[in-house]
Amino acid sequence: GNLKVTGPKGSTVVFGDGSGEPVHMHIKTKHAERAISFDPMLAVPEAYMDGELDILEGGVLGVMRIAFQNMGSGGIDATWSKAIEGLRHAFRRLQQINTASRSRRNVQRHYDLSGDLYRLFLDDDMQYSCAYFEQPDMTLDEAQAAKKRHIAAKLRLKAGQTVLDIGSGWGGLGLYLAKAFDVDVQGVTLSTEQHGVATDRAHVQGLQFDLKDYRSLNERFDRIVSVGMFEHVGVNHYRTFFDKSATLLKPDGVMLLHTIGRSGVPWATSAFVRKYI
Template sequence: MSEELISRDSKQQQPTHLGHELEKWLALADIQVGGDRPWDIRLKTPRVLEQAMSRGNLGLGEAYLDGDWEVDRLDEFFYRLLLARLDEKVVHSGLFWQLVRCRFMNLQTLQRAWQVGEAHYDLGNEFYAAMLDSRLTYTCGYWQEADSLEAAQEAKLDMICRKLGLEPGMKLLDIGCGWGSFMSYAAEHYGVEATGVTVSREQAAWAAERYQQLPLKFLLQDYRQVEGQYDRIVSIGMFEHVGRKNMQTFMEVARSCLKPEGLMLLHTIGKNKRANTPDPWLDKYIFPNGDLPSIGQIGDAADGNFVVEDLHNFGADYDKTLLAWDINFTRAWPEIAPKLKLDERFYRMWRYYLLSCAGAFRARRVQVWQWVLSPQGVPGGYQRLQG
């Protein structure tokens, strides 16, 4: 080997000031560079350090997609990183521009609302069928007494039915109905008639075909186009796409469609701080224009529209749900990858999404809330029906 190559190789191995800085931050989360524990990070190129320090999770995530670093347990890596709040200690310019976008732009206009359907939910019904439960329920399961994904999702669906006090013959509106998992369960077990709206063509077509025998209607439309009067309204895992500038409008539309004596259940992921901005990596690669609400933002939107009857947090259960999805996804990958023409980069992207989110829920940095709302207050008071 020439002296020039030896010199260049030795320079690459020398730890940089940036490398020392990153190692110092990671040590606060008990993460080692080059360690042998499942959550320790192994770097394949020194540019990962610069990407992480200058661009936060967007840089770190893109470096992972490029194969520039590895870790045996992504969920444990992110759990420790987020528990130590390292994302708040490393400030980069990208966060400023993300804040400006969210604060001054409406990223969830009627025209833009369809983007998430096309980019995420229209990946294909076969793809999601390989990852989810038999009803294709793409929201957090309820694991209190469940020992499987199927049982956890059914427990969640039934809990919502009981919280809403569903009875035969009621008319139900599902805003953001997905593949119709809740509507079908409610119709089969509680005898309701249901109308669901979604911005995903794949979801609407699949659900309409599968549930032809049930009194269900699936509409391809935005929530702002909803009309009619309903005894009950439910929205499960859709409010994350509404955006802070449209939350009031969402509540006003729901209120106008709900009978005076009705109930609405809002199930949503939520953030701990009002001022937090959407994660730039998730915004770019997974959920375009997503915007998690805070307790205060939902309260502001409900103000003047609804009485808050009940608020239930079971965010820790999303950790188990995401891990179950990851197991299904990795198990199905050898079969679905060639059939759906998905490459290794997609595999890394999808697992980064599932497992980084699992770590975030484990660290309790994000929550899952179910709000029960009434137009004018339940006479005598509302009794939670979750047992």
């Protein structure tokens, strides 16, 4: 790559073989310099957010491109930072102990922000999970609509069936399924803000969205769908999630689970993602 780093005293160091688009970062404070030397994967984005680091050339994408291209290639990332990430991996199961009360706190911290914030970058239906771009020139709204159609097709819905939406968010998927397929949808979420928005939207169609943990439910459903919620369950609670889902699903029922996975071995989530996302 082609990276230049200017320190707080004004001296500049050049890294890489000179190939690719140039990237130039300016570390403005000694505090940021120390933090980056200790834990760059967390400290670089924090310093950028706090105004202690400027990207003079190449932009954020350029910095990220160089970081990913050089992961595991040696230097700080392969020694000190690798040890830090190893400790994070060792303790990740402790961090993923999600009791009912802890689950609610985690959800409130992430989702109980104003819906106006999420409307700035989500589609009109407020789908907070990856879209399905059947065609590369689709808009975000079109791709999210395609995602909902794809989910519905896999659920093989029939009019009059009962559907449980675990982690129903702002209600968009449940509202779509109810309107398009004449099914009875019940959604559950732990976010007060999401529940309020979903309930306001649901009044139009007479749907039910509940502010409760899925583990407290006792009814049985023809279909269960869960999109973008399983990431919050935690490894220690996978068995609980699937056992409970099995008891909530009728013997001839269908469940669809949509989640983010990885093709490699399990590892700790990025420190920045875990702290801020």
